[in-house]
Amino acid sequence: MQPLRFLSLATRAVVPVLFVVALTACGSDDKAPPAGPQAAVVTTAEIALRDWNDTIPALGTVQARESITVTAKVSEVVDRVHFESGQEVQRNTVLVTLSGNQQQAALAAAEAAATEADRLFERQRQLADQQLISTASLDTQSSLRATARARVDEIRANLGDRLIRAPFAGVVGIRRVSPGALVQPGTEIVTLDDISSVYVDFTVPEAQLANLAVGQTLLGTSIAYPDRTFQGRVDTIDARIDPATRAVTVRGDFPNPDRVLKPGMLVQVDLQRPSRQALVVPEIAVIQVGRDTFVYRVLDGDVVEQAPIRVGSRVSGLAEVVEGLSPGDRIVVDGTGKLRAGMRIQEAARGAGPQPGLDDDGRAILPETTVAPAPDAVPAG
Known part of the structure; x- marks a missing residue:
């Protein structure tokens, strides 16, 4: 009888444990099976052809329309000086009288x-x-x-020859002689510059030669006047390309009625290209990994793929897509950092206002101002 009693006690001890295990098993049967990966929440936009204006950037140097260094033709003593440094003179004005x-x-x-x-x-x-x-x-x-x-x-x-005159109207520089000084042929007396309008010479890469034309609009800025923009036009395109730099020299004509542009100044020039139709995407959608540039394109079923592209110019947060996309393609604009090719996405709920860089229909907003084109590379994400 003792063994039977022992088994009965053991059975009583095991039964509660089995009951708990059974309840746990029953509870797990009521839960849903583990879910798959969740869709990434992103913002997308549909791209389309739009009017596009961009620029060709360059650095140029200001040159006076007419510029000379006034010198003497004979060896003689200066009798009188008829000008002051920085004075504006007219054509044929006597500058210096020699004895x-x-x-x-x-x-x-x-x-x-x-x-x-x-x-x-x-x-x-x-x-x-x-x-x-x-x-x-x-x-x-x-x-x-x-x-x-x-x-x-x-x-x-x-x-x-003893009367040294101004050959054209302009502004004289700092005078280098005084009465009584002996001057000889070639002795510098003063500089004379006509800066009522100025030239800005700059170089453009050979690859952009087809985009150049006389009369195109130029916008210039100078570090000396950061709040001003000077407008000019293309006056001349050099007939030769420099074989060393593979660049062509372009001369721009800039009106300078207030004489603020001085010869020798450095000017940042933006050459306005003609308006054209182009595919435009928000710049934050462009991803650069090494030498590869791509965007995430949305396929049927809200699955994304990496679409390699070639970027042209960039304008205030927007980028021109030269190759790789077609009108009507839907791309991911915001949230690219968490995506991988083949992932599913979910469109983020939009608030009352438009998303940055997009209009109410999810299209990229084209700004009114333009900047120079940048290289294809941009930070990822």
């Missing part, structure tokens, strides 16, 4: 000789009319008179 006492005396003698030659010629012409002298004698006197007159013109020209 010319010796030339003045020579001019007086030459004029006297020319006057005497005129009298002799008139006298001999009367005699020749009366056939009192030969025609050959009259011709000789005519030559002497012409020589005397030429001598007067020569001395007057030498005196003219």
Whole structure:
């Protein structure tokens, strides 16, 4: 009887444990099987062809429309200086007078000789009319008179070299001479620049040559005037491409009525390209991994794939897609950092206002301002 009693006690101890196990098993049968991976919540947009304006960026240097260094033609002492540094002068304004006492005396003698030659010629012409002298004698006197007159013109020209004039209207720089200074041919007296309008010369890569045309709009900015934008136009495209840099020099013409652009200034130039139709996506949708550039394109069934693309220019948060997408494609704009190819997505619920960079229909908003195109690479995510 003892063994039976032992088994009965053991059975009583095991029964509650079995009951708990059975309840646990029953409870697990009531729960749903484990769910698969949840869909990623993202924001998408449908892309379409839009009017697109972009720019070609370049750095240029300001050059005066006309620019010279005023020098003397002769060796002489400065008599008077008729300008102040920084003064605006008109064409033919006398800038410097050089001493010319010796030339003045020579001019007086030459004029006297020319006057005497005129009298002799008139006298001999009367005699020749009366056939009192030969025609050959009259011709000789005519030559002497012409020589005397030429001598007067020569001395007057030498005196003219003593008056140094402005060959065109402009602004003089800092004067380098003073009265009493001895100047020689080539001695710098002052600079003269016509900056009522200026040229800005810049280079453009050979690959952009087909996008250049005379008359295109240029926008220029300078670090000296960060709040101003200067507008000009393409004036000349060089006939040659530099074989060393594979770039062509372009000259832009910029009006400068207030004379704020100075020769030698560095200007950031944006060349406005003609408006065209292009596929545009928000820049945050573009992912760069090494040399690969792609976006996440949404397929049927809300599954995403990596679509390799080639990016053209970028404008204020938007990017032009040159290759890889077609109008009507749906891409992921926000939330790309948590995606992998083949994942399912779920469209995020939108609030009352439009999403950044998108309109109410989920299309990319094209800004009014433009900036220069950037390389294809952008940070991922």
